Amino acid sequence: MSTLRVGWIGTGVMGSHMCGHVLARGFPVVVHTRTKSKAEPLLEKGATWADHPADVASQSDAVFTIVGLPDDVRETYMGPRGLLSAARPGQILVDMTTSQPALAKQLAMIAGAMNVFVLDAPVSGGDVGARNAALSIMVGGDRSAFETVLPVLQTMGKRITHLGGPGSGQHTKMCNQIVIAGTMIGMCESLLYGYRAGLDVPAMLECIRSGAAACWSLDNYGPRVLRRDFAPGFFVEHFIKDLGIALAETERMGIAMPGLALAHQMYLMTRARGYGRLGVQALTLTLEEIVRFEAGDRGAAGSV
Amino acid sequence: MSTLRVGWIGTGVMGSHMCGHVLARGFPVVVHTRTKSKAEPLLEKGATWADHPADVASQSDAVFTIVGLPDDVRETYMGPRGLLSAARPGQILVDMTTSQPALAKQLAMIAGAMNVFVLDAPVSGGDVGARNAALSIMVGGDRSAFETVLPVLQTMGKRITHLGGPGSGQHTKMCNQIVIAGTMIGMCESLLYGYRAGLDVPAMLECIRSGAAACWSLDNYGPRVLRRDFAPGFFVEHFIKDLGIALAETERMGIAMPGLALAHQMYLMTRARGYGRLGVQALTLTLEEIVRFEAGDRGAAGSV
Numbered sequence: 160m161s162t163l164r165v166g167w168i169g170t171g172v173m174g175s176h177m178c179g180h181v182l183a184r185g186f187p188v189v190v191h192t193r194t195k196s197k198a199e200p201l202l203e204k205g206a207t208w209a210d211h212p213a214d215v216a217s218q219s220d221a222v223f224t225i226v227g228l229p230d231d232v233r234e235t236y237m238g239p240r241g242l243l244s245a246a247r248p249g250q251i252l253v254d255m256t257t258s259q260p261a262l263a264k265q266l267a268m269i270a271g272a273m274n275v276f277v278l279d280a281p282v283s284g285g286d287v288g289a290r291n292a293a294l295s296i297m298v299g300g301d302r303s304a305f306e307t308v309l310p311v312l313q314t315m316g317k318r319i320t321h322l323g324g325p326g327s328g329q330h331t332k333m334c335n336q337i338v339i340a341g342t343m344i345g346m347c348e349s350l351l352y353g354y355r356a357g358l359d360v361p362a363m364l365e366c367i368r369s370g371a372a373a374c375w376s377l378d379n380y381g382p383r384v385l386r387r388d389f390a391p392g393f394f395v396e397h398f399i400k401d402l403g404i405a406l407a408e409t410e411r412m413g414i415a416m417p418g419l420a421l422a423h424q425m426y427l428m429t430r431a432r433g434y435g436r437l438g439v440q441a442l443t444l445t446l447e448e449i450v451r452f453e454a455g456d457r458g459a460a461g462s463v
Numbered sequence: 464m465s466t467l468r469v470g471w472i473g474t475g476v477m478g479s480h481m482c483g484h485v486l487a488r489g490f491p492v493v494v495h496t497r498t499k500s501k502a503e504p505l506l507e508k509g510a511t512w513a514d515h516p517a518d519v520a521s522q523s524d525a526v527f528t529i530v531g532l533p534d535d536v537r538e539t540y541m542g543p544r545g546l547l548s549a550a551r552p553g554q555i556l557v558d559m560t561t562s563q564p565a566l567a568k569q570l571a572m573i574a575g576a577m578n579v580f581v582l583d584a585p586v587s588g589g590d591v592g593a594r595n596a597a598l599s600i601m602v603g604g605d606r607s608a609f610e611t612v613l614p615v616l617q618t619m620g621k622r623i624t625h626l627g628g629p630g631s632g633q634h635t636k637m638c639n640q641i642v643i644a645g646t647m648i649g650m651c652e653s654l655l656y657g658y659r660a661g662l663d664v665p666a667m668l669e670c671i672r673s674g675a676a677a678c679w680s681l682d683n684y685g686p687r688v689l690r691r692d693f694a695p696g697f698f699v700e701h702f703i704k705d706l707g708i709a710l711a712e713t714e715r716m717g718i719a720m721p722g723l724a725l726a727h728q729m730y731l732m733t734r735a736r737g738y739g740r741l742g743v744q745a746l747t748l749t750l751e752e753i754v755r756f757e758a759g760d761r762g763a764a765g766s767v
Contacts, residue, residue, distance in 0.1 A: 283674040283676070284675065295671075295673070295674040318674070320669075320670045322662065322670065323666075326660075327662055327663075331657075333656060334653045334667050334671055335675070336676075337649055337653040338671065338681060339676050341646055341647070341648045341650065342642075342645055342649055344722035345644055345722065348641050348720045348722050349642045351720070352637060352638055352641055352709070352713060355716045355718055356630075356712070358626065358638070359631075362626055362627075363635045366635055367587070367638055370622070371589065371679050371680070371683075372587070372639045372679065374642065374677065374678030374679065374680075375675050375676065376678075377642060379675075408656070409656060412656075414655060414659055416652045417648075418645075418648035418652050418722075418725060419652055425722075446719075
């Protein structure tokens with residue numbers, strides 16, 4: 160098979176890095192994004208520009224999309240000049256946005272009627288994973304279509320798993336986010352407790368991080384919180400979107416998730432305080448506003 | 464310095480293993496526990512029996528206690544025939560029960576007036592850690608007393624950390640439990656979501672456990688839940704005790720911990736359903752009773 164002609168839509172923090180890796184491995188890429196200036200670095204590296212998603216589809220064998228919200232996915236695929244308006248039989252469309260499992264299934268079904276494949280392939284690993292081509296990619300949809308685009312996915316990620324039919328990539332991503340909702344609350348509350356108890360918090364963190372409390376959030380966000388670094392690896396407002404999708408799915412399934420619901424509320428509080436564009440570790444700031452625990456206040460409760 | 468004469472009080476699941484390691488390394492041990500029959504295996508290995516905590520104190524240089532609730536700690540130390548009634552100047556008493564930081568401080572203060580040292584040294588690592596002498600031990604209290612008993616602690620644990628003054632061991636253990644409260648909720652809700660979404664749950668678990676959702680709970684309890692193994696490594700009712708202590712401390716400090724409070728409530732629900740003597744992964748059962756997801760029901764919501 161000749162080299163796949165790649166289409167790319169969405170050049171945000173994640174998409175720019177990911178598309179850059181595809182280009183760097185020699186795939187020809189045609190790109191579109193809402194704000195053309197954001198695609199400039201990719202155009203300089205050899206990508207060609209298309210004015211609409213439909214133009215991307217007509218020039219590509221496989222199109223990869225990573226946009227913002229489920230509504231953006233709908234518009235990109237089903238809008239007036241959307242991908243499906245120009246898709247050809249046998250073409251493969253891969254949505255890497257974290258989005259609704261139900262939408263992923265709907266797109267796969269509509270496209271299937273045209274003999275077009277739509278895969279859902281959300282990613283995990285954040286901006287660092289995107290930059291280092293170390294993303295985890297969770298794929299749902301037709302297996303042979305998955306195998307066709309696998310060489311492209313391999314330029315962006317390390318662990319690429321096909322999990323089943325349409326929607327199973329998005330569902331797996333939801334499982335991932337539900338765990339993180341729990342680890343983030345546990346980590347932020349634990350650090351707050353440690354400061355207020357007057358502990359040597361770095362020593363405490365070092366002590367607990369290799370035992371039964373060990374988790375990626377503690378390892379990666381704990382040290383950032385200690386040095387008051389709330390810069391985004393993963394935005395609060397994106398996490399709110401993901402948790403909201405998961406909550407809607409659980410309601411549809413007829414099940415209840417008290418922990419997930421609480422995390423969603425706590426992140427809504429965090430956004431309401433103006434921290435939506437900070438990283439998810441900014442949940443700490445929300446807890447702090449119950450009682451500040453900056454360096455000067457450490458051990459104000461003075462118990463140790 | 465001649466070999467420390469060790470006193471030991473408390474021979475439950477944890478204590479029996481721990482005391483066994485001390486004996487195995489050649490320390491002379493005098494033991495007491497509420498139910499003498501539970502000490503028999505240790506007596507057969509060479510420990511000698513004492514009828515009361517006071518008798519243990521009078522025959523030892525350092526006494527280690529690991530009992531049940533804070534009230535048991537109070538009784539063991541301050542009861543009519545408690546340790547402090549027979550303690551001598553220079554003697555070291557080490558409470559390894561997970562208990563109240565405030566009680567640890569009170570005991571250290573009262574004992575200090577008698578020139579007796581009390582250290583708080585709760586452990587993490589569960590029954591497996593106790594059996595394999597791989598516990599993490601978090602120690603608060605006088606540093607020179609800590610150094611004196613360190614050779615004994617080293618027979619039971621791998622990571623032994625002195626964290627500061629009296630109570631700092633207990634506070635660090637609370638930080639540890641607060642993180643675990645979050646990881647357990649996240650893990651159990653994630654698995655429930657996965658089953659109800661109709662995912663291949665082992666494949667999902669394998670996919671997410673090496674990314675940003677990685678945590679000890681997912682690695683250690685996830686597979687047990689998949690094979691419906693709810694046997695205790697760490698009892699639900701002990702976790703309820705720990706979370707209750709942490710909540711009381713946060714209230715005393717004047718701070719709020721919504722996640723910790725929710726976890727406490729969810730584990731109270733789990734105990735109310737009769738699962739108090741199962742392992743902490745039995746939180747799954749409580750969530751399931753909202754909707755069962757045993758093998759036969761997998762994917763009943765049938766979405767993938």
